[in-house]
Every structure is written in C-alpha cells, then in structure tokens.
Amino acid sequence: MSRLKSVLAYTAAVLALLIALATFTGMDSFGRKLVSVTGIKVSPWMIGGEVVSVIEHEGYQTVIHRPVFDGLFSERKKGMLQIDWTPQQGLPARVDELIDFDRDGKDDFHIVLNPESNKAGLEAINPRVVSIEGCYTLKDGRAARLSLYHD
Amino acid sequence: MSVFSPRPEMPAPSTARGIVRAVLLTLPMLLLIAMMMTQGELPKDSLTRAVTAITYALLGAVFFLMVYKKETYKYRAALFTIVAVCFSIAFIANLVEMRGSMAVSRADMLAGETPFCHLVIPMVIIPAAFTRTIIFPGSLLEGFANIASMLILWLGASLALGRGWCSWVCFFGGFDEGFSRLRKKALIKKIAPVWTYLPWAVLLTLALISALTLSPFYCEWLCPFKAVTEFEQITSFKILLQTIIFASLFILLVVILPLLTRRRTQCGLFCPFAAFQSLANKINIFDLRIDTEKCKNCRLCVKDCPTFSLDENSVGRGKTLMSCTKCGKCVDICPQRAVTYHIKGTPVAVGSDTARILFLYPAFIFMSAIGGSMIVSALTRIFKLIATGSMIG
Amino acid sequence: MLQGFILGIASGTACLAYCAPVLVPVLLGEGKNIQRNYVILGQYLGGRLCGYLLFALLAWAVRFPLSGLQDRELVFGVVYVVLALFLVYYGLFNHRALCAGQIIEQRPIKRFSNRLPPMPLVFGFLSGVTLCPPFLLAFTEAADKVAVWQSLLVFFTFFLGTSLYFLPIPLVGAFNRFDALQKVGKLAAVVVAVYYLYAGLIKIAGGVIVS
Known part of the structure; x- marks a missing residue:
C-alpha cells in the first residue's frame, strides 16, 4: 500500500513538471478556453x-x-x-x-x-x-x- | 553534540562525479530554458541575441549551482531579486515608451488596458463567481499581461508549486527578498507571532470589501508595488491619498522592515495574495519536512525563515506552516541537515536530493520562463541606455 | 406593515453588504460554534433594531431632521468614526486570551471594557444608525407616518425583512475549531476599522466643506 502511495506521489511530482510546461506552451489556448467556458467578462x-x-x-x-x-x-x-x-x-x-x-x-x-x-x-x-x-x-x-x- | 557543531555533510559524490551528475541534471533544464526563451527562433537583432545569450548563461549557471552545490536558497534568492529589479526596469521603460509616464490614466482604465497582476486574484474571485465579471480594468485576452493568461499562469503555478509561487514566480517578491538580505544581522529580532495572521485579516477584509463594492480595493488603496510599476495619475485628493498610502507601505514593508528584520515582511505580514496562496499548499504535492529525531531544536530555522513559516509547534510536528514558500532557506541553514524537501505520500528521506530536484524542475521552469524574458528586456534597455543615453525608443 | 417587510426583503442584500465587513470579523473573532454564533447574531441584530427604532422615533418626532446633506454627512461621519474606534478596541483590547492586544493591554482599558454592553450589540447599534441606501428609503417611508407606532412598525418590519439575509452568516462557526480564525477575525476588525475611519473622516470633511 505504501509502495503504491509512493509511486502515485512520484507520478504527481513528475506531473508538476508537465503542468509547468503545459502552462507556458498552452497559455493562449487555455486562456481562450477559460474565457469561453466560464463566460467571464470585464466588469x-x-x-x-x-x-x-x-x-x-x-x-x-x-x-x-x-x-x-x-x-x-x-x-x-x-x-x-x-x-x-x-x-x-x-x-x-x-x-x-x-x-x-x-x-x-x-x-x-x-x-x-x-x-x-x-x-x-x-x-x-x-x-x-x-x-x-x-x-x-x-x-x-x-x-x-x-x-x-x-x- | 552541540547544536553548533560542524554541519553534517551530505553524502556527496566525488567532485568529478558531482560535476557529471550536475551537468546531466542541468542539460534537460538548459534545453527547456532554450525552448522557453527562444520559442524556436533566435532573436533577429544582435543586441537582443547577445542579451538572450547572457540571460541563458545566467539561468543555466544558477540551476547548475543549485544542483551541484545541493543548495537552493542563496542562488534562488539572488536570481529572484534580479528578476524583480529587471521586471521593474522593463515594465517602467515599456510604460514610458507607450504612455509617456508611469501613471495609468483614466483613458487606459476605461479602455481596459491596465496590465493585470496576480495580487488582485483573491479580490476578483467572489465577484467572478457571482457576477461572472472581473472587477479589474484590464483586457481579457488581448495585449500584455491580459487577465486570462495571468489566471492560467496562476492556476498552473498553484498546481505545480503551491505557495512556492511566492518564492519562485512572483515578480514582486524579489524586492523584499533583496532588501531583507542587505544587512548581515537583524536589528529587530522578535516579532509577535500574532502579526503573521495579518495577511489573512487583510485578505478577509479586502475580499469582502472588494466583493461588496465591486472594485479592486487592494489595487486602488494598498498595493505597495505600484511604487515600482504603475500608479493612477493624481487628479484628485482621493488619488493623492492613495498614492501616499501605497508609497508609505512600500517604504515601510518592502524596504525598511525587511532591512531591520531580515525577513520578507510584505510577503509574510501583509500580502493578502500570499495568505490566499497558502491554501494552494494544501493541494500541492511538494512540502518541507523536519526530521524531529535529528532536530536539536536550535530554532535557527524558526528565527531565519523569511516568511515566518515555522514556529516551535510546527517544528515539533516535523512540518512547516501552511504559509511555507519552499524557498529552501531552512533546508540550507539547518546545522543538523534535519530539514528536507519532500513529496507528500512518500517516506521522509532526509539526505536524499530526489524530492528537491523534482521540485526544482517545475519551480525553475516558472522562474526562468517569467524571469528570463524580464531579464532580457531589462538588459536590452540597460545596454540601450549605455549606448544611446536613453532606455526608450 | 407589509410595506416595510417587502422593502426589507428587497433591500436585504444591500444591508448585508453594508453589515458583512463588521459582522463576519466579529463572528470569527468570537470563535464560537454555530449555535453560539446565532446568539451573537441575535445580539448584533438586537443592537441594529435599537438603532432602527431610535431613528423611527426621530423620524416621527422631528420630521426628518437630517434632511440637509451636510448634516447627514457630519452625523454619519461621526458614527463611522465611533464604529471604527470600537472595532479597534474590539480587535486589540477586548479579548480573553489570544490576541495582539495582550501586548498593549492596560488597566483603564479593562475598567472600560467591564462597563460596556456586549460588543456585537454595540456594533449592531452603530451599523443600525449608519446611513445605508435602503435604510434611507425606510427612513423616508417612516417619516411619512402620522402616528409613532406606525413609524416604529415600518422600521420593525423593515428590520425583519433585512434580517433574513443574515441567517446563513453564523455558519462560519463550523470552522471554530481553527484557533487561528479567531485571531484573524480580531485583526480583520482592526483592518475594517481603518476603512471606516477613513470613510468617516472623509464624510466629516465633506460635511464641513458643504456646510
């Protein structure tokens, strides 16, 4: 059980690296998606x-x-x-x-x-x-x- | 053994092996930084190309040293301060070029052209949830520092680093970090622990007032960093008062108190975003742990933590407080090497560098991607100043 | 009667908006559970009712004495400043064990605190006599009434209508096991005080300039 927990934890740690990369490479498209999905506008x-x-x-x-x-x-x-x-x-x-x-x-x-x-x-x-x-x-x-x- | 006995060495490999290990670990980062900085193509003019190369070398060297020396804090703090200063130089020069001054006019606000920054995020969330509007006079998708891209940056960094944002991404934090490191010794050593709750009180109050007035109250009245970025043109007594308040807060919280206490007082005792960002530590996979068996309770980490994120109770529990920014100072200064970066869900392995390296990769990507462009821009302006006598144009 | 209640229902969110910055820090600062928070809310609303009824009497007795803009600004500016002073007192001095005020607590303050009614009651009263737009509407409505009981009734039913919106707030007591929230609440009261002090002084200055 603790071994499985460790594997999952290390996977999540590596995922943090992928999130960092995705944040910059997909910033524009994620931004547009965020605006269209939430429908937010400037007050x-x-x-x-x-x-x-x-x-x-x-x-x-x-x-x-x-x-x-x-x-x-x-x-x-x-x-x-x-x-x-x-x-x-x-x-x-x-x-x-x-x-x-x-x-x-x-x-x-x-x-x-x-x-x-x-x-x-x-x-x-x-x-x-x-x-x-x-x-x-x-x-x-x-x-x-x-x-x-x-x- | 006295708590001041020589610091136990990490089980370091031989120098040659250490260099090889550091080079191997730095190579992927160099590749990633190159990708981030150039986005596939080299700058066209020679000045920008040279400045990009200098910045690239600086970032690569800092990461290499962090890995090779197995120390985080001093290299991070130096780069963090450089990023803040460069951000300010680049931002102000850019504003002066575009608008002719640091002052943001009503015309810019009504046109929704005010650059959005992360500090306002806790204030916009409640109104956004209820009204689906952002109470900030910025642009949603267009232009520099638009609202959507800043929100994505914040979401990504919060997931990857938690409150690590405040020591690795925030382009303002380097100011009080820099001032807090200027003096060798603190003149004010004792700060009542109750004041560490002030950022939460400021957050609660400002979130309520901003939601109820539907205006970004912190930006309008309190943000000290307007002193090093932009501020509203003084056209009324109210704006004059706002200017006096933010300038005073900058001088007090970002300059004087960090100098006197050797702590990041703006980040640790006032910033509402910092308090809010502490919540992200709850979902982030990285934290710091203290081996209570190794710890001799010298309280050095408690006394030196830049953001007041350790106290006796937390040390006793083997954890930092929720407000930990993962700056790495406690890890580096502990005479017993009892503090370590840690991945939640794994056994605490003091002495192992794996968790730190796994944290360093995303943290440094954020720092270099944000900071790299700022350093390039600021250095370009500085070289222009040297060559032509003006940063602008 | 129904008129006051409907007006209260219609204006409740605005009343909540004006009161929340005071009430939320107080509820957090007291650090009680949900049930006890309803008692505190009762004290706050009781104080607010007293404030409303006082104005109902004034509205009836002297037929809208605060009609002039400068008088209004002056009076409510003073109320804001008093509210700010009480909030500072609450945040820094009026405590049982836990807050920053411990460092600066002195005996005269203790004597003063022994003579005071419960703080939520004081805050409720001061919020009740503060000029929020819905309150002004009720005030105008009450001023039209011929008999004092009618005037009082308008304010009372207006109070009932607005109070409905306050009912969820004591649920913050669900988090009372976090001691830190109590300190945050007390400090937030001080931060809110700074806001009211500024607003009060600006109102007073505005009132003086206009008059």
Whole structure:
C-alpha cells in the first residue's frame, strides 16, 4: 500500500513538471478556453456597460452605454451611465445634447460638455438622473459618467 | 553534540562525479530554458541575441549551482531579486515608451488596458463567481499581461508549486527578498507571532470589501508595488491619498522592515495574495519536512525563515506552516541537515536530493520562463541606455 | 406593515453588504460554534433594531431632521468614526486570551471594557444608525407616518425583512475549531476599522466643506 502511495506521489511530482510546461506552451489556448467556458467578462463598472445606441453627428458620434446597476447578488439602487463622444478630432468646441438613455422616446437629461477643459454641466429631466460623477479623457474622445437611480 | 557543531555533510559524490551528475541534471533544464526563451527562433537583432545569450548563461549557471552545490536558497534568492529589479526596469521603460509616464490614466482604465497582476486574484474571485465579471480594468485576452493568461499562469503555478509561487514566480517578491538580505544581522529580532495572521485579516477584509463594492480595493488603496510599476495619475485628493498610502507601505514593508528584520515582511505580514496562496499548499504535492529525531531544536530555522513559516509547534510536528514558500532557506541553514524537501505520500528521506530536484524542475521552469524574458528586456534597455543615453525608443 | 417587510426583503442584500465587513470579523473573532454564533447574531441584530427604532422615533418626532446633506454627512461621519474606534478596541483590547492586544493591554482599558454592553450589540447599534441606501428609503417611508407606532412598525418590519439575509452568516462557526480564525477575525476588525475611519473622516470633511 505504501509502495503504491509512493509511486502515485512520484507520478504527481513528475506531473508538476508537465503542468509547468503545459502552462507556458498552452497559455493562449487555455486562456481562450477559460474565457469561453466560464463566460467571464470585464466588469461594466470598470469599462462601462455594453453600447446600446450610437447617435451620429457631423464629425463625431455619441455612444450611449447600458446603465450599470449590477451588484454582487442583485441590482443596486444607484448605478452609473457612461456616455462617450468620439473621435476627438471631430468634437465641436461645445457639445450640447439632449439624451434619451432609456430609449422611451423622452429626453432624460441635457448635457453640455467642453471637450477642451473636459468639464460638463448637467440638467436632469428624468428624476432618475442624479449627477455627473466625472468627465474622462478617452484614447480618442471624451466620456462622462452619470449617477442614476434604478427605476 | 552541540547544536553548533560542524554541519553534517551530505553524502556527496566525488567532485568529478558531482560535476557529471550536475551537468546531466542541468542539460534537460538548459534545453527547456532554450525552448522557453527562444520559442524556436533566435532573436533577429544582435543586441537582443547577445542579451538572450547572457540571460541563458545566467539561468543555466544558477540551476547548475543549485544542483551541484545541493543548495537552493542563496542562488534562488539572488536570481529572484534580479528578476524583480529587471521586471521593474522593463515594465517602467515599456510604460514610458507607450504612455509617456508611469501613471495609468483614466483613458487606459476605461479602455481596459491596465496590465493585470496576480495580487488582485483573491479580490476578483467572489465577484467572478457571482457576477461572472472581473472587477479589474484590464483586457481579457488581448495585449500584455491580459487577465486570462495571468489566471492560467496562476492556476498552473498553484498546481505545480503551491505557495512556492511566492518564492519562485512572483515578480514582486524579489524586492523584499533583496532588501531583507542587505544587512548581515537583524536589528529587530522578535516579532509577535500574532502579526503573521495579518495577511489573512487583510485578505478577509479586502475580499469582502472588494466583493461588496465591486472594485479592486487592494489595487486602488494598498498595493505597495505600484511604487515600482504603475500608479493612477493624481487628479484628485482621493488619488493623492492613495498614492501616499501605497508609497508609505512600500517604504515601510518592502524596504525598511525587511532591512531591520531580515525577513520578507510584505510577503509574510501583509500580502493578502500570499495568505490566499497558502491554501494552494494544501493541494500541492511538494512540502518541507523536519526530521524531529535529528532536530536539536536550535530554532535557527524558526528565527531565519523569511516568511515566518515555522514556529516551535510546527517544528515539533516535523512540518512547516501552511504559509511555507519552499524557498529552501531552512533546508540550507539547518546545522543538523534535519530539514528536507519532500513529496507528500512518500517516506521522509532526509539526505536524499530526489524530492528537491523534482521540485526544482517545475519551480525553475516558472522562474526562468517569467524571469528570463524580464531579464532580457531589462538588459536590452540597460545596454540601450549605455549606448544611446536613453532606455526608450 | 407589509410595506416595510417587502422593502426589507428587497433591500436585504444591500444591508448585508453594508453589515458583512463588521459582522463576519466579529463572528470569527468570537470563535464560537454555530449555535453560539446565532446568539451573537441575535445580539448584533438586537443592537441594529435599537438603532432602527431610535431613528423611527426621530423620524416621527422631528420630521426628518437630517434632511440637509451636510448634516447627514457630519452625523454619519461621526458614527463611522465611533464604529471604527470600537472595532479597534474590539480587535486589540477586548479579548480573553489570544490576541495582539495582550501586548498593549492596560488597566483603564479593562475598567472600560467591564462597563460596556456586549460588543456585537454595540456594533449592531452603530451599523443600525449608519446611513445605508435602503435604510434611507425606510427612513423616508417612516417619516411619512402620522402616528409613532406606525413609524416604529415600518422600521420593525423593515428590520425583519433585512434580517433574513443574515441567517446563513453564523455558519462560519463550523470552522471554530481553527484557533487561528479567531485571531484573524480580531485583526480583520482592526483592518475594517481603518476603512471606516477613513470613510468617516472623509464624510466629516465633506460635511464641513458643504456646510
């Protein structure tokens, strides 16, 4: 019995070497497999929710992300909405927009952005819209995050 | 016999036989390192080729010495420190080249381009289990240090080495290892054992807070290694405060305390990943054992263990604590040669080198595969600096 | 009555999220078995109920006194700081045999600890009066009530609804044979205290700046 245990133990020790080799040789394919099997994604709190609509303007576009209320167990009462304006080159000196983020046909807020100073002003129309969390520089454009209440 | 009597010699073969044995055991490793470093083709430019050759020689020499001298710790510690310093040089130079500074901007974060590192893994697991999202602004599959490849690396190393990760793979651990070896004697010798539970407390708290806030709290507030890699651009009072905190933690835990205690205080007294990684020792096949009959209870191993992984009770039981990083220091310094690498399920054979060699192979593969590319990259930058006056470009 | 309960059920996960960083270290720090952990949970929830009812009374008596943002920030900032101080006390001084506090324990601390109610009760109370979003909702709901008993009832039923989510937590007592977890729990209380201290000071500073 102890001999069998030793044989198994030494086999496992040699297996550690094979695992080390497999880790490096198969890193990319294992990584892809891991992502596809588990279905993991990067948290929308980090990079914004999925894009739900794009409004085309002359020279630039407004990208509206899904409002994010995701919590650990259930949705949160307070969430975040990200709006991007790209590309940087096409942005006017003053972006002035009425946005309907929930696509119910009614405008939800009025936002004015100065892309140069990266400062924005907000006028909430829908009571769910609370305030501007911050304005950020993107690789090729500007973004603003707004805090929202859940319905 | 006094505990300070001469250290019993290993039943070493004659020098010639020892060299032949070491060469034979090093040859497969040389082949594997060559495969890992070149991936089948030699670098095209002469500088990178020369630097790769130097790195290859260094790695081969370190492994040969470990095998020939039958000592692990001092060679590993030296290489481990070199890897950490080279990692930092290569990483920072790369960032400056790409972004123009060490500071990660909000644009990088929103684009999901922040390099992922293993220290955040314990914080992302609970949210990933419940929400199937990773609470880190990195890329899943694309680019340098993407999330999936780091997770695979961590899974592989955890299976193969357990918490051996912390002494063989972690590219940060070399910093406090290096500082802990700078002084000959410790100025602070006694540290209350209760503080060795602090990494678990930090882990528990951060795992809860990160899960509940769905943000990588450790990265944002505490990670001392942001000081030698990248940190968020200071655009608010909050970020300024975060910067002060991580810089202070780096100076205290990675520089000052290791210098004063000759221990790896960041790894042993604070790092939540280290605590988490201790669990991997439970599934790993390698451990360290103490022959209680040979042990004269001199407590040298307890006093010198870099990560506080031995205490009187554990020595009495003939085992290290769960937090053992398999660095090999206790094996090398024991005056009685009572400590040995061991494969679980086999009889404890003090004096036999088989278990150590079987552990060294996977451990060194991880170290050289991770560290090799970092050394090559850093040396290339250094040679560029010498030749052109700039590391960048 | 049902309204408060439903609100509690709907908000329970958020309440749990706010309370878990305090409750889990305390349960681990006490190092009791599952049954005894339910007693500790009872003390914690009892303290929380006291906090809720105190606010119900306030809500009814003075009609939402904390309506101004700066007042809220100041008051809850102070509560956070007090909570942090108690957590530090719990982690380092209030112990029976096992923790780091032994090194720094002094007599005045012992005298102080003899006069205190059980720590889980204190933490429950301080968590109960801390401003979490669901609590605010209940507060608004209670402030609308005309009679004091209605206001109290809303908070009580809200409390019952949220408490359901706490029931699995005492199961950590299954691991109470690991002595180390007790030390980890106590130290975790100190780490959590640092977080609350920071959050409290920021809230106080925010409140002072706004006012």
